[in-house]
Amino acid sequence: MKSLITIVFILFKINFALAQDQGERILIGLSAASPPYIMKDRRSGYEIEIIREIFERHKYKVDFFFAPNKRIIEKFAQKNLDAIVNIDNDFIRKATPTKVYPSETLVTFKNIVITMKGKKLKDLNSLLGKRVLGFQNARVLLGKDFKKLSSQLKYYNETTNQETQVMMLLRGRIDVAISDQGIFNYFAKLHLKDKKVSDHFDFHPFFGQSPRSIIFHSKKLQEIFNSELQKLKNEGIIRDLNEKYSIH
Structure with missing residues (x-):
């Protein structure tokens, strides 16, 4: 019996460690590539770098879902996405039955x-x-x-x-x-x-x-994003990204 308990305890510790290592996942909806904001490889770009940097600081793992605007709006309204990018705030408020939380401006x-x-x-x-x-x-x-x-x-x-x-x-x-x-x-x-x-x-x-924001279902994620976005500005990272992607 003791051996069984020991094995269960070890498995629990392993699973807990893995969960901590992997971090909580966030799924964010984006439309088609629009360089330099979202590059064609869908792994880089001005907006993607900002979003990843912000949430990785809080141990979140960010995944992106790419689809036409109509589809990502539908999935967001159904709460199949945690956030959506580059859609007009007022339009999303009307399309979503529950309260949403737009961030500070991500890109203009x-x-x-x-x-x-x-x-x-x-x-x-x-x-x-x-x-x-x-x-x-x-x-x-x-x-x-x-x-x-x-x-x-x-x-x-x-x-x-x-x-x-x-x-x-x-x-x-x-x-x-x-x-x-x-x-x-x-x-x-x-x-x-x-x-x-x-x-x-x-x-x-x-x-x-x-101006375009990232719009969340979660107020917590909105507050994390806004706080870290200001830090990126203060640290000069936004300035560096503006230069990297020629955004003025």
């Missing part, structure tokens, strides 16, 4: 209108008569005025692969791209190599900025 998207150098635009109405390629769901996400305007454009399309916006502008196949400035700069640098992006393109800030 700067949606802009881009043309080749010298092709200046006065305002959004200047898009009339132009060939325009937006990012996926831009028609919905950029407000009622743009949604109305886009329906009047003879040539308006959207793409999930924003690298094509750079290529099509450079090849003269479109007149205008609509993108987050950080994403566009990332792909432009791949094609321009050592040349300055601003030497080839004009940027028109016709849209406001779009």
Whole structure:
């Protein structure tokens, strides 16, 4: 009997040690890759590095679930995800039956209108008569005025692969791209190599900025994230990541 008790006790200690070593797991929903925020390998990127750094400091193991926005919103609303990233806070509040806890701003998207150098635009109405390629769901996400305007454009399309916006502008196949400035700069640098992006393109800030948070079901996780995010700023880590991924 003593031997059995000893064996059970040893197994309990082993399982407890393993649980401590593995840490509690968090599953976070993300949409498709959008470099430099989420890289194509889905293991790196500005946002992923911040999220991992924060929770690993508290011994959490972070896993990411990648799917289209509609699916990750559904899974989050059903509490099959612990958190969701890059979705508008108000939209998530309406889509989720229980209370949610948005963090402080994780990243701010700067949606802009881009043309080749010298092709200046006065305002959004200047898009009339132009060939325009937006990012996926831009028609919905950029407000009622743009949604109305886009329906009047003879040539308006959207793409999930924003690298094509750079290529099509450079090849003269479109007149205008609509993108987050950080994403566009990332792909432009791949094609321009050592040349300055601003030497080839004009940027028109016709849209406001779009701050994005990480939204939790747990207030505890929200508080951990906010506290550690401030520490990363104080320690200069956010500044270093801004430089690493050319986010300004």
